Amino acid sequence: MQSPLDEARHLAYPAFARVAIIAAPSSTRAVPTSIVALPITASPEKPGTSADPVQALRAATAEQHALLDNQLPLAREGAGLDEYLQHLRVLHDWLLQIAPVLRQTHWANAYLDAVARDLAEGGIDPYSPSSAATQAHAGRAPAPVDATYAMGVAYVVEGSQLGGRVLLRRLRDVGVPHSLRYLEGRGAATGSHWTEFLTALREALASPQAIACACDGARWAFDILLTRYRRLGLLP
Numbered sequence: 001m002q003s004p005l006d007e008a009r010h011l012a013y014p015a016f017a018r019v020a021i022i023a024a025p026s027s028t029r030a031v032p033t034s035i036v037a038l039p040i041t042a043s044p045e046k047p048g049t050s051a052d053p054v055q056a057l058r059a060a061t062a063e064q065h066a067l068l069d070n071q072l073p074l075a076r077e078g079a080g081l082d083e084y085l086q087h088l089r090v091l092h093d094w095l096l097q098i099a100p101v102l103r104q105t106h107w108a109n110a111y112l113d114a115v116a117r118d119l120a121e122g123g124i125d126p127y128s129p130s131s132a133a134t135q136a137h138a139g140r141a142p143a144p145v146d147a148t149y150a151m152g153v154a155y156v157v158e159g160s161q162l163g164g165r166v167l168l169r170r171l172r173d174v175g176v177p178h179s180l181r182y183l184e185g186r187g188a189a190t191g192s193h194w195t196e197f198l199t200a201l202r203e204a205l206a207s208p209q210a211i212a213c214a215c216d217g218a219r220w221a222f223d224i225l226l227t228r229y230r231r232l233g234l235l236p
């Protein structure tokens with residue numbers, strides 16, 4: 001079976017793969033290469049020490065991402081509609097929680113609607129008491145947050161669309177009889193949108209302090225997401 005990265009490289013972003021598959025330091029991601037079509041430094045970095053914002057964010061969150069990539073029920077072989085709807089319930093509350101932070105950027109604000117519509121089609125009310133309970137338990141955003149911190153949070157949400165392309169293909173392959181609006185996202189425009197986001201990210205994170213602050217934001221976003229999955233027993 002192909003690794004998620006191979007699938008992403010060959011199926012989700014064929015144009016990207018043609019122009020720039022860049023070797024990434026093995027210490028910064030569980031996966032060996034990157035599909036990001038922008039220059040990336042090739043030397044190994046300690047988490048949080050890279051001068052490149054994207055590299056720094058990737059290194060800072062590598063461990064957290066690997067947990068999702070390897071262990072999320074939706075990412076396992078045989079995952080279907082039940083796992084998709086479980087996933088959306090978690091994402092719905094998470095996106096609601098981080099919405100005030102994201103409003104400080106022009107990014108990552110467009111995904112909640114697709115999540116809510118797919119849930120509604122599956123007959124699930126995301127505002128049910130059990131969702132409200134997990135919402136209450138999962139930690140609040142530090143307020144007010146810096147705009148650079150918010151860009152780190154946006155990085156996590158925008159980046160999640162990349163893996164979404166892989167998951168979309170798998171669910172379609174097993175014939176899930178349901179709309180997959182959230183995973184479809186921007187469809188063929190996902191790659192160009194990600195490139196635009198990375199340009200804005202690099203512009204916004206012009207100092208080591210700004211990069212460090214964004215890394216804090218990204219780690220926080222992953223942390224509260226992982227907490228939500230764990231509380232529902234979906235991750236160890």
Ligand code: HEM
Nearest residue numbers: 004005008034035058068069075155156159160162163166
């Ligand atoms: C909601 C859960 C998830 C979040 C928040 C998330 C977040 C991210 C982020 C921030 C990136 C950007 C990395 C970069 O800087 O290039 C990314 C990329 C990626 N994710 Fe995820 N991800 C999630 C779930 C998954 C799952 C379950 C898979 C497994 C199929 C996956 C596979 C990938 C792949 C293949 C990439 C692109 C490869 C790379 O450059 O590292 N993701 N994800």
